[in-house]
Amino acid sequence: MHSLKLSTTLIMNNKKIPIPSPSPSPPLAPPTPQLISKTLLKPTSTPKWLPLNLSKSELSLPLTFPTGQTFRWKQTGPLQYTGPVGSHLISLKHLPNGDVSYCLHSSSSSSSKAEALMALRDFLNMGICLSDVWEVFSASDSRFAELAGHLGGARVLRQDPLECLMQFLCSSNNNIQRITKMVNFISSLGNYLGTVEGFEFHEFPSLERLSSVAEQELREAGFGYRAKYITGTVKLLQSKHGGGLEWLLSLRKLDLDEAIAALLTLPGVGPKVAACIALFSLDQHHAIPVDTHVWQIATRHLLPELAGARLTPKLCSRVAEAFVNKYGKYAGWAQTVLFIAELPSQKAILPSHFSNAKPNKSVKRKITETNIAEDGTEER
Ligand SMILES: Nc1nc2[nH]c(O)nc2c(=O)[nH]1
Numbered sequence: 001m002h003s004l005k006l007s008t009t010l011i012m013n014n015k016k017i018p019i020p021s022p023s024p025s026p027p028l029a030p031p032t033p034q035l036i037s038k039t040l041l042k043p044t045s046t047p048k049w050l051p052l053n054l055s056k057s058e059l060s061l062p063l064t065f066p067t068g069q070t071f072r073w074k075q076t077g078p079l080q081y082t083g084p085v086g087s088h089l090i091s092l093k094h095l096p097n098g099d100v101s102y103c104l105h106s107s108s109s110s111s112s113k114a115e116a117l118m119a120l121r122d123f124l125n126m127g128i129c130l131s132d133v134w135e136v137f138s139a140s141d142s143r144f145a146e147l148a149g150h151l152g153g154a155r156v157l158r159q160d161p162l163e164c165l166m167q168f169l170c171s172s173n174n175n176i177q178r179i180t181k182m183v184n185f186i187s188s189l190g191n192y193l194g195t196v197e198g199f200e201f202h203e204f205p206s207l208e209r210l211s212s213v214a215e216q217e218l219r220e221a222g223f224g225y226r227a228k229y230i231t232g233t234v235k236l237l238q239s240k241h242g243g244g245l246e247w248l249l250s251l252r253k254l255d256l257d258e259a260i261a262a263l264l265t266l267p268g269v270g271p272k273v274a275a276c277i278a279l280f281s282l283d284q285h286h287a288i289p290v291d292t293h294v295w296q297i298a299t300r301h302l303l304p305e306l307a308g309a310r311l312t313p314k315l316c317s318r319v320a321e322a323f324v325n326k327y328g329k330y331a332g333w334a335q336t337v338l339f340i341a342e343l344p345s346q347k348a349i350l351p352s353h354f355s356n357a358k359p360n361k362s363v364k365r366k367i368t369e370t371n372i373a374e375d376g377t378e379e380r
Pocket residue numbers: 006007008067068069171276289290294335336337339340
């Protein structure tokens with residue numbers, strides 16, 4: 001049994017890394033006193049659950065929120081997840097028939113309920129019909145068709161690019177629990193939105209607020225070498241003509257190669273992290289994050305002739321190409337499903353023929369760990 005390090009790594013050390021636990025996890029260390037403007041917060045009178053007009057086959061909360069795309073949402077009930085969408089604090093839950101309903105807890109003072117719903121629909125990428133996309137995948141891949149029966153509703157989110165970038169900077173060579181703690185630390189610097197089931201939620205901090213955090217402070221909070229990537233990236237974004245946020249948003253209009261090239265200019269962003277940001281926040285639906293884990297999937301199912309080879313940056317491009325050839329313009333959405341199927345939490349419940357795949361020879365050789373660093377070298 002292997003455990004999965006999210007982002008750039010796959011570790012194989014006979015241990016399972018648990019999916020973020022439903023209990024509140026404290027930040028790595030208390031952040032410095034924050035400017036929380038609780039007075040600006042507008043709690044909704046009596047939070048009401050309202051239908052979102054989405055079935056479970058279009059959005060499965062447990063397959064979408066705790067599976068490596070975002071580390072900001074928390075499980076706040078059996079089939080319920082809560083998180084911030086911009087300045088809105090929202091819970092989502094499955095009704096007994098599987099349909100999704102939502103509850104708006106609070107918003108910043110100036111925005112309306114209609115704006116919150118619009119932001120939520122945007123965040124959930126609701127303009128894209130998952131069953132249409134999956135029909136195309138299933139037509140060209142019978143294994144996907146079978147997997148789809150078990151992992152229905154695993155949807156790609158459309159996150160705020162700054163939030164997504166910061167989360168994936170934390171994710172490099174890291175595991176879910178630790179990434180979550182780091183992301184909690186950064187998030188706690190933003191305006192307070194509310195508390196649900198013991199979890200405190202915050203709006204994501206602005207670039208300006210982020211720029212007031214020193215590298216040393218992040219190091220002391222346990223970020224290690226990632227501290228300099230965060231401060232360096234924030235600084236570079238702040239120097240962008242027209243604003244860093246606007247620069248990031250402008251990448252939504254570029255071709256994938258251009259968007260990736262732009263992201264790669266940011267400190268700490270390598271090909272894998274860039275692809276995750278492109279896919280989960282920049283409308284680059286055929287971005288393919290590749291690490292040793294995805295390499296395993298690819299050599300098992302898409303490029304068997306390469307089984308046993310060592311993953312190099314050039315082969316990363318071959319893998320991405322193979323995904324796009326097979327699945328088309330939403331190939332990143334297919335990668336997400338195949339990635340989720342490999343998570344220990346899913347392997348435990350999928351039929352055994354999905355979980356019994358043996359690692360390829362090259363990986364078996366390094367069964368203790370196999371990490372691909374962002375520069376393409378293997379790390380220990
Ligand atoms: N769908 C995916 N989610 C991810 N999270 C993460 O850290 N890596 C991945 C990935 O490759 N695919």
